Amino acid sequence: MNQSFQELIKHKFPDLSRGQKKVAEFLVNFMEKGSLYTAGQIGKEAGVSETTVIRLAYALGLNGFSDLQELMRKEWLSSAESKEAASKPAAYSAAEEKKIFDEWLSPVDEKDLSQAVDALIKSDQVYIAGFRESHTAAYWLYYKMNQLRNHVLLSFPTGFLLETLCNLTSASTVVVFSLPRYTKEALEVAQQAKKQGAKVIAITDRRLSPVGQIADITLLAGTTEHILSLLALSQIVMSSMQKRDEKTAGKRQEHLEKLYTEQGIFLE
Secondary structure, eight states: OOSSSHHHHHHHHGOOHHHHHHHHHHHEEEEEHHSSSSSHHHHHHHSSSSSHHHHHHTTTTTSSHHHHHHHHHHHHHHHHHHHHTHHHHHHHHHHHHHHHHHHHHOOOOOHHHHHHHHHHHHOSEEEEEOOGGHHHHHHHHHHHHTOOOOEEEEOOSOOOOHHHHOOOOOOOOOEEOOOOOOOHHHHHHHHHHHTTOOOOEEEEEEETSTTTTTOOEEEEEOOOOHHHHHHHHHHHHHHHHHHTTTTHHHHHHHHHHHHHHTTOOOOO
């Protein structure tokens, strides 16, 4: 057989049963375990029966589980040798990336984060504003927050509707992304929100930025040079919200999954 293990899986995957697909994905992601584990151990890890693991081998056109494992073992050993040859530059690169990521998150104050999460959970509505380059992060936060709670609104990339801001109340929260070069729209949204009595959370680079000066809560992004710093901070906010209000978030996600299934939005 000229095909590699991963090529074979990719070629045969659409024709596999649901259980066989679970095994195949486990083996692709954990080839070392697949090369060493018994069929029973693999089945337990993948959440299927030992029989399903064995049937996968036949579904791939092999003579049995031993042939499947031998094919995996060869590819895993070859991959391990390649990784070892490139280990030094790879390790350096990973260390550098981790250092940058840590710098993005180092300014986050736990007290500020806790207050922000509490406000986002308890608010009657959340309005998220981000303009120009910051709109990418604002949209991501808007999309993810809609999976956890209702009444979440989003600004346009270059402006906002006063008719939307008019609906804000003293029980509302407005999240404003504001990084250099600071836009007047970000400041205007924050000012209008304050007039309406809403709580303002600024995601910015310094506490004394134009929006930071008037915000009730300020979450600091570690760098202004990369959009990923905003996304990393937004992810922390979302993870904290989900853990803090697990019951409500779980019910909404369950309802969404039902709608996704009914509409056939996702392939798997």
